[in-house]
Amino acid sequence: MKTSRFVCPLDSNRDQNRHMEIKVAVIGFGRMGRFYLKAFQTDPNYRVTYICDPSPESQEKAREMAPEAKVVASEDAIFADPSVQAVALCAFADSRPAQIRRALETGKHVITEKPIADCIEREWEVVKLAEEAEQRGLFCCVNMYLLNSWYHHEMRRIVDSGELGELAIIRICHMTPGLAPGEGHEAEGPSFHDCGMHYVGLARFLAKSEYKTWHAQALRMWSWKDPWWLQVHGTMQNGIVYDVTQGFVYGQLSKDQTHNSYVELIGTQGFCHMTHDFKTAVIDLHGVNVTEHIERPHGGKNVDVLISQMAETILSGKRHPLMPRLRDSAMASEYAWKMLDDARSHEMPAIGTLDELERIRERRRNLKDGYGLLPRHNKNV
Numbered sequence: 001m002k003t004s005r006f007v008c009p010l011d012s013n014r015d016q017n018r019h020m021e022i023k024v025a026v027i028g029f030g031r032m033g034r035f036y037l038k039a040f041q042t043d044p045n046y047r048v049t050y051i052c053d054p055s056p057e058s059q060e061k062a063r064e065m066a067p068e069a070k071v072v073a074s075e076d077a078i079f080a081d082p083s084v085q086a087v088a089l090c091a092f093a094d095s096r097p098a099q100i101r102r103a104l105e106t107g108k109h110v111i112t113e114k115p116i117a118d119c120i121e122r123e124w125e126v127v128k129l130a131e132e133a134e135q136r137g138l139f140c141c142v143n144m145y146l147l148n149s150w151y152h153h154e155m156r157r158i159v160d161s162g163e164l165g166e167l168a169i170i171r172i173c174h175m176t177p178g179l180a181p182g183e184g185h186e187a188e189g190p191s192f193h194d195c196g197m198h199y200v201g202l203a204r205f206l207a208k209s210e211y212k213t214w215h216a217q218a219l220r221m222w223s224w225k226d227p228w229w230l231q232v233h234g235t236m237q238n239g240i241v242y243d244v245t246q247g248f249v250y251g252q253l254s255k256d257q258t259h260n261s262y263v264e265l266i267g268t269q270g271f272c273h274m275t276h277d278f279k280t281a282v283i284d285l286h287g288v289n290v291t292e293h294i295e296r297p298h299g300g301k302n303v304d305v306l307i308s309q310m311a312e313t314i315l316s317g318k319r320h321p322l323m324p325r326l327r328d329s330a331m332a333s334e335y336a337w338k339m340l341d342d343a344r345s346h347e348m349p350a351i352g353t354l355d356e357l358e359r360i361r362e363r364r365r366n367l368k369d370g371y372g373l374l375p376r377h378n379k380n381v
């Protein structure tokens, strides 16, 4: 009988034979599902016993990457198997409410991708289910990965240290040549919801406050029906002002692609600035006493951090204090939708043509390496 013990992934003294393995099933085996599998395979607290995906290509990839797991086309076998203790939900938002309900009804912990449902009413229903289940010792968490990024925690620490004076202004920008309109993720909405909700959640996390006002300007790039770039600014309830810019519009047809991603916290006395190239994240602090340049590996989607928080939670029976809650995802999603609605209530120009968009999609179909590629396009995943 193995001893039950939480093993931190960074613990170099871990004894692979002395921990309990949490039996986990991955549902949805596209780009994110494969990230989860790799993270579970390197975390000794877990054993992946099932992978579920209706797509034959994904099933073939699953057999290749995890010969020890049962590969199934339907999730029924997973929910019927009482030995499965946790599920990782990596399909699309429209399938998640039913999967979360079934998981909790059959006594399984839930690690879910965002958004947690395909409309805000269902998101709040799911939050309620999760919060009731937690009273019975079943835990849920969501991959709001920016809330688990070392650089954002470091920025909060800088604010708390007083180096900036009083925090006044939050500026966030994330523009890449990412997912093009019509390519996938339709259940998750336009780019400002699908991706932008992360940044809406981040401003709330950095301000330690809820939203009070917002005014959004959007653009229907390439004359697509939905905006693919949006900028919003406004106030938080504690008086901090913010602006968030997000768009998958940054040099989609440029010869050499790049991105522009930063977070700035400006206080009454100092400021700090973070940027990254998806490999390394860098914070520059210009504080009242300290000028500092902090540089560490970016950490990607932090799936390893999330599953480690969940392992600690399951094995101790006590929620990890930093593990993102489904409520965090629902709040971010709700405000991202409200900001999109606000943008639609103003002038929303269309620039560019659907022909340009078709050239972008054609280029992305042939890219083997790039921003936000779907697995069917990317043989490396």
Ligand SMILES: NC(=O)c1ccc[n+]([C@@H]2O[C@H](COP(=O)([O-])OP(=O)(O)OC[C@H]3O[C@@H](n4cnc5c(N)ncnc54)[C@H](O)[C@@H]3O)[C@@H](O)[C@H]2O)c1
Pocket: 027, 028, 029, 030, 031, 032, 033, 052, 053, 054, 055, 058, 075, 090, 091, 092, 093, 095, 113, 114, 115, 143, 144, 145, 184, 185, 188, 194, 301, 374, 375
């Ligand atoms: N947290 C993040 O930063 C982040 C980043 C990217 C994607 N996501 C989210 O992760 C989810 C998956 O995104 P992706 O990029 O991996 O998409 P993807 O298209 O690469 O993969 C989705 C997979 O789910 C499968 N699938 C569809 N319906 C299913 C069902 N009912 N049961 C099981 N499998 C099903 C598809 O066949 C596909 O293989 C989306 O909700 C997306 O918004 C989150």
